[in-house]
Amino acid sequence: MGALIAVARTLKLRHGASEHAITIVDEQHVRVDEVDIPVRANGDGSLRVGSAGRLAWSMAAGNTRWVFLDGRVYEFEVPAGRGRARGAGHHGSLSAPMPATVRRINVKVGDRVERGDTLLILEAMKMELPVKSQSAGVIETINCQEGELVQPGVPLIEIEEADEA
Amino acid sequence: MTLRRVLIANRGEIAVRIIRACRESRIEAIAVYSDADEKSLHARLADRAIRIGPPAPGESYLSIPRLIEAAQSTQADAIHPGYGFLSERAAFARACEEAGIVFIGPPAAVIEKMGSKIAARELMQSAGVPVVPGQTPADQTDEGVLAAAKAIGYPVLVKASAGGGGKGMRALAGEAGAREAVQSARRESAAAFGDGTLYVERLVQRPRHVEIQVLADNHGHVVHLFERECSLQRRHQKVIEETPSVAIDDSVRARMGDAAVAAARACGYRNAGTIEFLVEGSGKHARFYFLEMNTRLQVEHPVTEEVVGVDLVRAQLAVAAGAPLPWTQTELGQRGHAIECRVYAEDPANGFLPQAGRLLLYREPSGPGIRVDSGFVEGDTIAVSYDPLIAKLVASAETRTAAIERASAALRAFPVLGIRTNIAFLLRLLEDPAFRRGDVHTGYIDEHLAALNRDEPPALEAVAAAALASHTQAVAIAPAAGSSRPDPWSQLGGWGR
Numbered sequence: 001m002g003a004l005i006a007v008a009r010t011l012k013l014r015h016g017a018s019e020h021a022i023t024i025v026d027e028q029h030v031r032v033d034e035v036d037i038p039v040r041a042n043g044d045g046s047l048r049v050g051s052a053g054r055l056a057w058s059m060a061a062g063n064t065r066w067v068f069l070d071g072r073v074y075e076f077e078v079p080a081g082r083g084r085a086r087g088a089g090h091h092g093s094l095s096a097p098m099p100a101t102v103r104r105i106n107v108k109v110g111d112r113v114e115r116g117d118t119l120l121i122l123e124a125m126k127m128e129l130p131v132k133s134q135s136a137g138v139i140e141t142i143n144c145q146e147g148e149l150v151q152p153g154v155p156l157i158e159i160e161e162a163d164e165a
Numbered sequence: 166m167t168l169r170r171v172l173i174a175n176r177g178e179i180a181v182r183i184i185r186a187c188r189e190s191r192i193e194a195i196a197v198y199s200d201a202d203e204k205s206l207h208a209r210l211a212d213r214a215i216r217i218g219p220p221a222p223g224e225s226y227l228s229i230p231r232l233i234e235a236a237q238s239t240q241a242d243a244i245h246p247g248y249g250f251l252s253e254r255a256a257f258a259r260a261c262e263e264a265g266i267v268f269i270g271p272p273a274a275v276i277e278k279m280g281s282k283i284a285a286r287e288l289m290q291s292a293g294v295p296v297v298p299g300q301t302p303a304d305q306t307d308e309g310v311l312a313a314a315k316a317i318g319y320p321v322l323v324k325a326s327a328g329g330g331g332k333g334m335r336a337l338a339g340e341a342g343a344r345e346a347v348q349s350a351r352r353e354s355a356a357a358f359g360d361g362t363l364y365v366e367r368l369v370q371r372p373r374h375v376e377i378q379v380l381a382d383n384h385g386h387v388v389h390l391f392e393r394e395c396s397l398q399r400r401h402q403k404v405i406e407e408t409p410s411v412a413i414d415d416s417v418r419a420r421m422g423d424a425a426v427a428a429a430r431a432c433g434y435r436n437a438g439t440i441e442f443l444v445e446g447s448g449k450h451a452r453f454y455f456l457e458m459n460t461r462l463q464v465e466h467p468v469t470e471e472v473v474g475v476d477l478v479r480a481q482l483a484v485a486a487g488a489p490l491p492w493t494q495t496e497l498g499q500r501g502h503a504i505e506c507r508v509y510a511e512d513p514a515n516g517f518l519p520q521a522g523r524l525l526l527y528r529e530p531s532g533p534g535i536r537v538d539s540g541f542v543e544g545d546t547i548a549v550s551y552d553p554l555i556a557k558l559v560a561s562a563e564t565r566t567a568a569i570e571r572a573s574a575a576l577r578a579f580p581v582l583g584i585r586t587n588i589a590f591l592l593r594l595l596e597d598p599a600f601r602r603g604d605v606h607t608g609y610i611d612e613h614l615a616a617l618n619r620d621e622p623p624a625l626e627a628v629a630a631a632a633l634a635s636h637t638q639a640v641a642i643a644p645a646a647g648s649s650r651p652d653p654w655s656q657l658g659g660w661g662r
Contacts (some may be wrong), residue, residue: 013631016198018622022632036627037625037629039629039630047633048621049626056630057630058633059583059634065632066582067631068582073578073581074622074627074631076631099521125551125553127519128349129516157482
């Protein structure tokens with residue numbers, strides 16, 4: 001296990017659109033985008049970071065790295081494999097952000113919609129959540145029914161996007 | 166009579182809160198849980214825990230027959246409904262009465278009367294309590310509701326006649342989009358309360374929400390425990406509450422207290438309740454209007470407990486057992502300032518979508534003047550079926566500024582990882598200059614959402630901490646085989662590219 005720390009390691013971490021190149025120099029030094037940052041893990045999920053020794057908390061889950069620093073929470077992604085960025089995921093399809101019940105579908109296949117139109121209404125945790133179109137276009141497919149319990153990440157509606165030009 | 170055993174018909178932080186009050190009162194606490202909550206804190210803390218059904222609220226926490234059966238099978242003398250769920254359902258209070266179980270709250274008839282906005286209004290008017298112009302249209306079709314809105318004059322508020330908590334509530338600025346909003350309000354009301362009847366009232370512009378806590382015993386005594394200001398709301402869900410209110414002076418405070426006591430007397434109230442008022446203007450010119458009565462314990466009751474120096478839940482238990490009020494009005498006063506921040510599992514940057522998932526790291530702050538009421542511990546899962554409230558952080562101090570600073574410092578030391586929360590959003594609210602001045606209203610958050618949601622890129626320190634997350638745990642956690650934390654070894658493959 002000691003060998004894990006002794007060997008310098010590099011990794012990338014993504015936050016939104018920006019990517020950081022990191023080298024873990026040793027147990028007490030991390031280089032982030034060419035800047036050396038002193039670190040000291042406390043062993044309970046918390047660490048001291050930077051020359052001022054700010055108290056941060058971090059936790060890894062899958063490819064996500066969670067950090068709590070001074071009341072703010074950041075989620076970093078370890079890029080999976082090469083190439084394709086994990087974007088927000090509206091390449092013409094809309095999916096539920098969490099398990100939810102489809103309360104109402106406002107459109108049918110072939111309908112022309114504008115950006116911001118409410119396409120369907122989901123219900124989760126006793127709240128109605130309107131799902132709005134991210135772009136103008138034509139409804140291509142509808143993969144859900146009213147009353148259906150849907151899971152996150154599964155495309156509910158696919159839209160053929162109109163050209164912005 | 167003496168209460169020996171109380172069944173708590175709720176879950177999460179409020180169930181935990183009530184269990185603690187039972188314990189201090191030497192009353193046995195019986196928890197109920199759905200399959201989603203079998204290992205939850207409230208089920209573990211109670212003296213006994215009874216399974217009442219699957220996760221869906223309708224088959225568990227909202228099932229009157231199952232709760233009554235659980236109370237009977239454990240020979241509970243009383244049921245505490247908490248807030249939400251069945252707490253304001255007259256049918257539940259009646260079922261308790263019929264089963265010979267004490268309902269810790271007002272009589273069913275009072276819940277019924279105050280639960281109907283129209284009956285409550287009429288009663289308040291007759292008791293001399295000021296009300297906002299409004300009506301429940303006899304014609305409940307879209308046309309009927311829209312005609313009522315027009316007659317009252319836009320802007321109007323459309324809301325569920327049957328319940329509170331912001332569910333099924335919509336503000337209509339004018340006729341544009343009004344029909345869709347009415348339909349949505351009706352659906353949400355029907356889903357939340359099983360009753361889609363809508364109520365329409367004039368929308369008071371830039372109102373503050375100031376409510377008065379009351380407590381009544383079975384012997385005709387009623388006291389008020391002063392106000393709570395809950396103006397910081399988002400879509401009518403309270404976010405930050407405090408007491409005293411900066412909006413009212415002592416003379417208005419006294420008049421509101423008197424009005425609340427008159428209101429409680431007028432409806433024959435028993436146990437703890439809250440009269441909510443809308444306040445227009447501030448200082449000695451503030452005008453107040455009856456909004457509604459919550460015939461139950463409120464989420465935000467802790468700020469009153471901190472500033473008045475009482476235990477409302479213990480008082481509820483005593484009064485339900487038939488004891489006289491533990492205090493007279495003249496014994497009650499406010500001292501210092503308290504502020505509550507509701508920590509929700511939600512994503513402010515993404516329309517405040519409720520979040521479900523695991524609390525991978527969860528460490529509550531502590532220290533002088535800090536109280537955290539929560540129903541979860543590290544490793545617990547926030548389920549999709551229920552309210553996304555994780556914890557209530559209550560800070561109290563000698564002045565408002567000191568209480569705000571204390572809340573702010575505590576939130577900055579309240580790491581929650583593994584699920585998105587509103588902690589950063591709460592901190593921005595606490596830093597907001599208008600809030601610091603006390604110059605806010607119930608629409609303030611919605612109007613300033615973009616500014617309150619502003620976000621900056623992470624400091625390099627945060628990136629360094631993220632880089633070390635897996636690294637640290639690979640070393641620190643590896644020996645603990647079967648640990649509930651995520652397996653660090655599975656993440657090592659991502660390195661060294």
